[in-house]
Amino acid sequence: xxxxxxxxxSAFLASAVxxxxxxxxxxxxxxxxxxxxxxxGVGAALLALAALIAALGPSIANAPIKVLQVVVGGLLLVFxxxxxxxxxxxxxxxxxxxxEAAIYARERxxxxxxxxxxxxxxxxxxxxxxxxxxxxxxxxxxxxxxxxGSARSGGIAIAAAAAGAALLVVLVVGxxxxxxxxxxxxxxLKFGVGLLLTTFxxxxxxxxxxxxxxxxxxxxxxxxxxxxxxxxxxxxSLEANA
Amino acid sequence: MKYVVAFLRFWYEFVVGDDWRVAVSxxxxxxxTAALVSWGVNAWWVxxxxxxxxxxxxxxxxxxx
Numbered sequence: 588x589x590x591x592x593x594x595x596x597s598a599f600l601a602s603a604v605x606x607x608x609x610x611x612x613x614x615x616x617x618x619x620x621x622x623x624x625x626x627x628g629v630g631a632a633l634l635a636l637a638a639l640i641a642a643l644g645p646s647i648a649n650a651p652i653k654v655l656q657v658v659v660g661g662l663l664l665v666f667x668x669x670x671x672x673x674x675x676x677x678x679x680x681x682x683x684x685x686x687e688a689a690i691y692a693r694e695r696x697x698x699x700x701x702x703x704x705x706x707x708x709x710x711x712x713x714x715x716x717x718x719x720x721x722x723x724x725x726x727x728x729x730x731x732x733x734x735x736g737s738a739r740s741g742g743i744a745i746a747a748a749a750a751g752a753a754l755l756v757v758l759v760v761g762x763x764x765x766x767x768x769x770x771x772x773x774x775x776l777k778f779g780v781g782l783l784l785t786t787f788x789x790x791x792x793x794x795x796x797x798x799x800x801x802x803x804x805x806x807x808x809x810x811x812x813x814x815x816x817x818x819x820x821x822x823x824s825l826e827a828n829a
Numbered sequence: 830m831k832y833v834v835a836f837l838r839f840w841y842e843f844v845v846g847d848d849w850r851v852a853v854s855x856x857x858x859x860x861x862t863a864a865l866v867s868w869g870v871n872a873w874w875v876x877x878x879x880x881x882x883x884x885x886x887x888x889x890x891x892x893x894x
Contacts, residue, residue, distance in 0.1 A: 657859060657863075660859075661855055661856065661859055662844060664855050664876075664880065665844055665845060665851060665852045665855050666843070666844050668851050668855070668880065668883065668884055668887070669844075669845070669846035669847070669848075669851070671884065672846075672847075672848070672851070672884060672887050672888060672891070673846075675884075675888060676888070676891055676892070681891065681892050723839065726839075726843075727843060730843070730844075785880060789876045789877055789880055792855070792858075792859050792862075792876060793859075793862055793872075793873050793875070793876040795859075796859050796860075796862040796863040796866060796872075797862070797863055797866035797867070798862055798866055798871055798872050798873040798875075798876075799871055799873065800873050801873065806873075810877060813877055813881075814877070814880070814881070817881045817884070817885075818884075821884070821885065821888055825888065825892060828892065
């Protein structure tokens, strides 16, 4: 139960962060250059992603669980530490904050400068930008869902449901606001997601290497608390030296 | 070939990122855990310690100078 809740929460938050980034690009291009070619680009990216996941998914599901735990745990850990490291550097003033409003303004400016299409031809600039944004961010979501889900039975369904819920929330909020989700505290979210990814990665990689956690799933809470304390300590210490 | 290189670079930057030494430390810690377990030690504690040490070392490198 603890593991399912953590898994859903982690996959939801991590997917939402990536989707907010994709939405920023799509909105900037769509608002500036029109929606037809932009939405073609989004559709083509979603199709390409679905084909890639359908091709790779079953081979991952057939791998032995211990091997998956080590590989997936190690990947999640390296990936999560990268997020955590950046979040700590941002929170302590050693790195610029990720600003969706500034990214949106820059994307719009670049879209306005690009040559406009003639007549009713497909606007390849909008198509390519929307395709690239959705495909690359979507690949990251797919990576999160597959890695989170594959280390335990039934996990893919939970992680996919979490990603689906995140997509729904981001799309609804994006449609209502019709502007980049700059009020989403993205850096705080990334801090939280980095902690969760690191926690899961640590738990699975140690379990995959043959170790048994005291208290089994409850150990996840202790690991999370340990990393949270260590991270806040690092922020405080770096703030003093900023 | 160009697209394969770009695809691999995307995954390297996405998963490993700015500091490859973190990835190396994690692989070494998993190996150490597996080795200790094979010698009969329930080495669950290796990973949390290694993670914090790898994180602190990486932060130190990033903020040095």
